């Protein structure tokens with residue numbers, strides 16, 4: 001059976017808990033089954049206890065809070081056990097499909113719970129204030145950075161809109177239907193990376209944070225909201241694959257011990273999945289020796305904000321999801 005992707009338009013017009021529950025009763029088993037299928041396609045998954053656990057939890061249709069942690073551990077183990085047999089690409093394919101599916105289930109269940117709690121549009125904020133969310137993300141990440149490194153880089157958040165006050169934008173501040181906590185997650189992960197790279201560079205060369213600001217530029221036209229996070233921390237080496245779930249340059253225990261600021265290696269690939277979930281994209285441009293630009297591009301028209309639900313019978317061409325270059 002095929003999954004049935006829903007749109008933000010569906011979510012904002014379907015707020016009766018009973019009606020959502022009816023849909024979820026049919027849809028959740030289909031989406032869980034897709035995840036079980038993805039898992040069973042991992043070579044020798046039965047030899048990895050964490051994968052067997054995750055498999056059992058899914059077969060029993062249980063809620064699964066520790067899944068991401070277990071998956072992250074198991075792919076490292078898979079690589080260590082199997083050596084060359086497991087490639088970065090095969091791990092990425094499996095985790096991208098599995099976790100994107102999981103994001104969809106969490107959003108739909110979250111929507112149901114929010115509607116039951118009486119929230120007007122459920123999990124969607126129909127006028128999500130992009131500048132406010134980005135500023136909140138910056139505050140939180142700067143506090144974390146201070147706690148982990150004893151430094152506070154300079155971060156500026158500015159908003160622009162090409163809609164000239166028309167539509168839903170508040171003057172220059174783009175507002176669009178979205179889940180504020182998801183936007184905050186994506187921007188926080190990008191800022192954590194920029195803050196970490198910037199503080200590393202400042203400490204290594206005894207430089208001043210004012211001279212190496214991090215900028216968050218929010219902008220929008222009628223169809224898309226685009227957020228660019230830029231830093232001047234030297235860029236990412238060309239040979240690195242920052243989209244790999246196995247790639248991190250943060251050593252164990254560095255950056256606050258609890259791996260708050262960096263260290264799991266999953267920040268970028270997971271953020272990209274969240275962006276892709278409603279047909280958006282996340283791209284990185286590294287300018288070696290100078291810095292990194294990250295671009296989040298999100299559709300803002302409700303009927304175009306449609307879930308991407310991985311389906312083993314239908315492959316999405318992610319690279320073509322959204323191309324916003326001129």
Ligand SMILES: Nc1ncnc2c1ncn2[C@@H]1O[C@H](COP(=O)(O)OP(=O)(O)O)[C@@H](O)[C@H]1O
Pocket residue numbers: 189193194197231233234235236242247248249250261262263264265266267268269292
């Ligand atoms: N803005 C950046 N500047 C320099 N390196 C970066 C930047 N963003 C990401 N990276 C590199 O990509 C790696 C992976 O990033 P990420 O997926 O967020 O995992 P983590 O931050 O836990 O290491 C980082 O460890 C770092 O080496």
Ligand SMILES: [Mg+2]
Pocket residue numbers: 189192193261262263267268
């Ligand atoms: Mg990170």
